Amino acid sequence: MKILKSHFELHTRFRNGIFVFALLIFCLLITFYFYPNPQKEDIVGLKKLAVHQSQINCLKEEVLKNKESYEQRPFNPNFISDYKGYVLGLSTLELDKLYEFRSHGKWINSTEDFKKVTKVSDSILAKISPFFKFPDWIQKNKKSTPSFTNKYPIKSYAQKGDLNQISAELLMEEIGIPDFIAERIVQYRDKIGGFISDIQLQDISGLYEHQRTKLLALYTVKTPVKIQKININKATVKELVEIPYFDFETALEIRDFVSENQEISDFKELEKIIGVSLEKIDRIELYLKLD
Known part of the structure; x- marks a missing residue:
């Protein structure tokens, strides 16, 4: 019995070692069971990526086919979507300039306007401009422009009518201004409480220069709104907001x-302020003073 017992008897240190070794094996088995091989995950991920890339390539090929087979038709350049811009060959920067221009209620009324606003290259403009289609009333105005300025007399100040009294109907009948532009003039005049100066007609979007010239040949501001100019260096935010050309954010700026x-020593300094247009400085000066 002593001989047999000696074969199965182990020292305490050996028993502890065997226990730790068995524990390590058990932990490794648990790890392999619950966590798959990372290399297999990478392979699966690469396979999925390859499938997605294949789908993207197919979509690109489809777009190219559609682009090649796309039949160009006349369109209004004021309404160009992102996809149409891509088909036409316009860059995102050129489209952004167009969208920014249109966001202010302004309109592209000629190929020259489109070139000026988007800064598109001459080569692309030559390809797409033949398909530009503008409203009929714009085309009629263009055709009548050469003889338009010769059909009205230039009146003296005493003979002219009052720009602050003219109705939308007279603007359409005497000047030949489209109805919606005539309404826009009257609505803007009412909004600011009446015109102070003839130059405020420049604030009317869509009013062509030859139309404004004819209008001012027959009408002028004869009863200007009486206002007291505000010192811009001492004005409060509330006072600045009451000026037609400033909103609340601009007044704070x-x-x-x-x-x-x-202090502001020159009105041209206002161009450094976000929200102030340098093109409107001459109209802003009507309401403000520096001292």
Whole structure:
């Protein structure tokens, strides 16, 4: 019995070692069971990626086929979608310029306007401009422009009518302005409480220069709205908001600019302020003063 017992008897250190070794094997088995081989996951991921890339390539080929077979038709350049812009060969920057221009309620009324706004290259413009289609009333105005300015007399100040009294109907009948532009003039005049100066007609989007010239040959501001100019360096936000060319955010920007720079010594400094258009400085001066 002593001989047999000696074969199965182990020292305490050996028993502890065997226990730790068995524990390690058990942990490894658990790990392999619950966590798959990472290399297999990578392979599966690469396979899925290859499938997706194949689908993308097929879509690209389909788009190219559609582009090649696309039959160009006349269109209004004021309404160009992202996809149509891609088909026409316009860059995203050129499209963004067009969308920005249109967001202000302005319209593209000629090939020259499209070129000026988008800065598109001459080669692309030559390909797409033959398909530009503008509303009929624009075409009629273009055709009548050469003789239009010769059909009305230039009146003296005393003979002219009052721009602050003219109705939309007279604007359409005497000047030949489209109905929606005539309504826009009257609505804008009412919104600002009446015109102070003839130059405020430049604020009317869609009013052509030859139409404005004829209008001012027959009418002028004879009863300007009486206002008291505000000192821009001392004006409050509330006072600035009452000026037609400033919204609340712009008024805050002006006050911050004055606070940081002590004062505004020239109206041209306003171009540094977000929300102020340098093109409208001459109209802004009608309501403000520097001291």
